[in-house]
Amino acid sequence: MTVVLSRPVQWHRALSVVLLLGAVALVVWHRAYRTVEMLLAGGLIRLFTSDGVYVAAARQTVYFGLGGDRPFGLRMSPECTSAFLLLPLLLVGAVMIVLRPHIARQVLGALGIALVVLIVVNQLRLLMLVGLINWLGTDRGYYLGHTMFGSFISVFGGAAALVLFVWLATRSPKEDPA
Amino acid sequence: MTVPVILGLTQALALTMSVAFLTYVCLIVVPYLRHRPARPGDASAFDWHFLVPCRDEEAVIENTIRYLLGTFPSAHVWVIDDASDDGTADIVSSFTDPRVHLVRRLRPQARTGKGDALNAAYRALVSWLPGADPLRTIVAVVDADGRPAPDCLSVCAAGRLFGDETVGAVQIDVWMSNRGVLPPRGSWLGRRFGAGLVRMQDLEFRTAIAAIQTSRGITGTISMGGNGQFTRLAALASIADESGPWRGALLEDFELGVHLLTAGWRTGFTRDTHVAQEGLYSLRRFLSQRTRWGQGTMQCARYVRRIWDSRHLTTLGAAEMLYYLAQPWLQLLGTLVYPIPFLLLGIRAAADPTEVWAWFSGGAWLLFAVYGSFGLLPFLVWGPIYRARCEPSVSVLRGIWYGFAYAIYIYTFYVTSWRALFRLVRKRNGWTKTRRNSETRLALDH
Numbered sequence: 001m002t003v004v005l006s007r008p009v010q011w012h013r014a015l016s017v018v019l020l021l022g023a024v025a026l027v028v029w030h031r032a033y034r035t036v037e038m039l040l041a042g043g044l045i046r047l048f049t050s051d052g053v054y055v056a057a058a059r060q061t062v063y064f065g066l067g068g069d070r071p072f073g074l075r076m077s078p079e080c081t082s083a084f085l086l087l088p089l090l091l092v093g094a095v096m097i098v099l100r101p102h103i104a105r106q107v108l109g110a111l112g113i114a115l116v117v118l119i120v121v122n123q124l125r126l127l128m129l130v131g132l133i134n135w136l137g138t139d140r141g142y143y144l145g146h147t148m149f150g151s152f153i154s155v156f157g158g159a160a161a162l163v164l165f166v167w168l169a170t171r172s173p174k175e176d177p178a
Numbered sequence: 179m180t181v182p183v184i185l186g187l188t189q190a191l192a193l194t195m196s197v198a199f200l201t202y203v204c205l206i207v208v209p210y211l212r213h214r215p216a217r218p219g220d221a222s223a224f225d226w227h228f229l230v231p232c233r234d235e236e237a238v239i240e241n242t243i244r245y246l247l248g249t250f251p252s253a254h255v256w257v258i259d260d261a262s263d264d265g266t267a268d269i270v271s272s273f274t275d276p277r278v279h280l281v282r283r284l285r286p287q288a289r290t291g292k293g294d295a296l297n298a299a300y301r302a303l304v305s306w307l308p309g310a311d312p313l314r315t316i317v318a319v320v321d322a323d324g325r326p327a328p329d330c331l332s333v334c335a336a337g338r339l340f341g342d343e344t345v346g347a348v349q350i351d352v353w354m355s356n357r358g359v360l361p362p363r364g365s366w367l368g369r370r371f372g373a374g375l376v377r378m379q380d381l382e383f384r385t386a387i388a389a390i391q392t393s394r395g396i397t398g399t400i401s402m403g404g405n406g407q408f409t410r411l412a413a414l415a416s417i418a419d420e421s422g423p424w425r426g427a428l429l430e431d432f433e434l435g436v437h438l439l440t441a442g443w444r445t446g447f448t449r450d451t452h453v454a455q456e457g458l459y460s461l462r463r464f465l466s467q468r469t470r471w472g473q474g475t476m477q478c479a480r481y482v483r484r485i486w487d488s489r490h491l492t493t494l495g496a497a498e499m500l501y502y503l504a505q506p507w508l509q510l511l512g513t514l515v516y517p518i519p520f521l522l523l524g525i526r527a528a529a530d531p532t533e534v535w536a537w538f539s540g541g542a543w544l545l546f547a548v549y550g551s552f553g554l555l556p557f558l559v560w561g562p563i564y565r566a567r568c569e570p571s572v573s574v575l576r577g578i579w580y581g582f583a584y585a586i587y588i589y590t591f592y593v594t595s596w597r598a599l600f601r602l603v604r605k606r607n608g609w610t611k612t613r614r615n616s617e618t619r620l621a622l623d624h
Contacts, residue, residue, distance in 0.1 A: 027183075027187070030183065030186075077182060077186070078180075078182040078183045078185065078186030078187075079182065079185055079186045079189055080186075081186065083186075084186050084187050084189075084190030084191070085190045085193070085194065087187075087190065087191075088190075088191065088194040088195075095500075096493075096497070099482065099483070099486035099496070099500075100486050100493060100496065103493055106493075143540070143541040147541045147542060147544050147545050148541075148544055148548070151544075151545060151548045151549070152548070154193065155193070155197055155200075155548075155552060158193060158194065158197040159197050159200065159201045162194075162197060162198055162201055163201055166494075166497065169493070169497075170492070170493040170494035170497050171493075171494070172492050172493070172494070
């Protein structure tokens with residue numbers, strides 16, 4: 001009798017393909033991702049303001065201050081979304097898993113945390129923008145929040161996510177004391 | 179794909195690459211600034227052999243041999259004449275000192291690469307040294323114009339370097355011997371440009387490269403350079419194939435380091451001593467040299483699998499080496515990605531200049547200033563550091579100026595990476611040596 005065994009699944013390659021498909025999905029469905037981002041932002045803004053907040057999901061826009069004198073709307077454009085910032089991490093994670101399969105769990109954990117950091121940082125950027133517009137007015141608040149502090153938050157948030165990812169994905173397991 | 183999506187993608191990619199580099203520079207600056215000299219070791223505990231590969235080096239080789247014999251009385255000097263057309267071999271033969279050895283390579287076997295030349299010397303050395311203790315025998319590769327500092331043997335013999343038997347190789351700092359020296363010929367402007375180019379090479383090796391190497395001490399991935407490279411004979415023997423320990427990549431020094439590290443040897447780097455070499459005054463020769471280095475790094479991409487498969491390298495170490503090997507490719511990507519937002523802005527400005535100007539003067543200029551600073555700072559920082567740690571006699575203002583000049587200098591890598599890619603695609607893998615400043619013949623390097 002001959003037993004024919006199927007080729008073992010190279011699970012790490014499959015995992016990498018999943019990550020790469022995730023990256024492709026972010027590009028293809030970035031509009032849906034931006035809608036989710038704005039829904040999340042709307043929920044967060046509601047926690048901090050008593051004025052009216054409305055999310056126009058179809059336009060990826062959140063309106064706030066609707067009950068006040070200065071209603072304002074912020075749209076999540078492709079340049080402002082965190083979707084595309086996730087792509088390099090997904091690509092690097094996929095490569096690391098292919099090259100060293102036994103660290104797959106570690107890489108996935110690091111990836112999860114870094115992705116959460118990037119998403120949270122972008123939400124914080126939006127909240128800061130809303131706060132500054134409410135505090136300093138439309139022109140000055142938007143200018144400071146979007147152009148100046150927003151850039152710093154993006155850079156330092158991105159750096160934090162990268163450092164976290166590299167540190168968590170590459171750290172050696174602690175040796176058991178003999 | 180719409181224009182905003184292209185803009186979003188390229189901005190995200192550019193931001194990630196810039197932030198990654200900025201973070202990397204911040205991380206390597208700290209160990210560099212915290213460096214303190216270590217206690218030297220006992221050089222007499224080891225046997226030292228200098229390998230000096232030569233091709234048409236009659237202008238410099240005699241002085242180099244005299245320097246090595248005079249400075250290191252216990253060391254042997256092995257000159258490899260790679261079928262020179264000039265009087266290099268005759269000059270070496272004229273030395274009657276038994277410590278001088280000539281390894282002659284003849285055509286058609288000669289001129290096949292620096293790795294092959296070093297392998298010829300390795301084989302000659304091994305057959306000349308029967309019964310020697312390979313753990314106590316150190317082989318140093320020095321350029322034909324190289325001047326290792328007088329203390330380099332004792333520094334390399336230190337307890338944390340060859341005093342530790344797990345250390346297979348040590349790379350020492352590289353300085354430019356002609357820094358601050360104007361080239362003898364050329365126009366007023368050309369001579370100053372040449373001197374500036376040499377200053378930048380000195381700054382690069384003594385700050386940025388030294389910082390990278392120092393931080394690699396943490397990742398366990400210190401790499402070897404072509405000059406001032408010291409290797410234990412036992413380590414060379416452990417990775418040698420039938421030809422020898424060096425392989426055929428254009429970056430044979432980095433390649434040697436990869437083989438040593440993946441074989442389980444540790445490598446070391448020290449700034450406590452140095453080897454001096456002549457920096458290049460000519461921009462054309464400099465671009466040729468850096469194209470060769472870029473092409474060599476691209477060739478070494480074939481070692482990615484070996485590096486990540488090695489149980490001797492941590493994931494952090496493997497990631498560091500991957501980042502290094504990715505550099506020429508990231509530079510290529512950068513030349514494609516970085517201009518896209520500016521191109522799109524230019525197109526928009528051409529269509530509606532009033533709107534774009536209002537946007538720019540209304541605050542967007544700050545955005546340019548912020549991202550410009552982040553792009554510049556990782557290079558600019560090395561000017562003042564160079565002044566503080568390497569050349570304290572230089573004024574503070576000149577140190578800052580060096581930083582700006584270094585930023586411009588680094589942008590030549592975007593050119594050399596493309597040249598390297600074209601050579602790689604066209605399978606032009608052969609190279610002649612980079613001509614020295616004193617050589618005036620045309621042709622050769624390309």
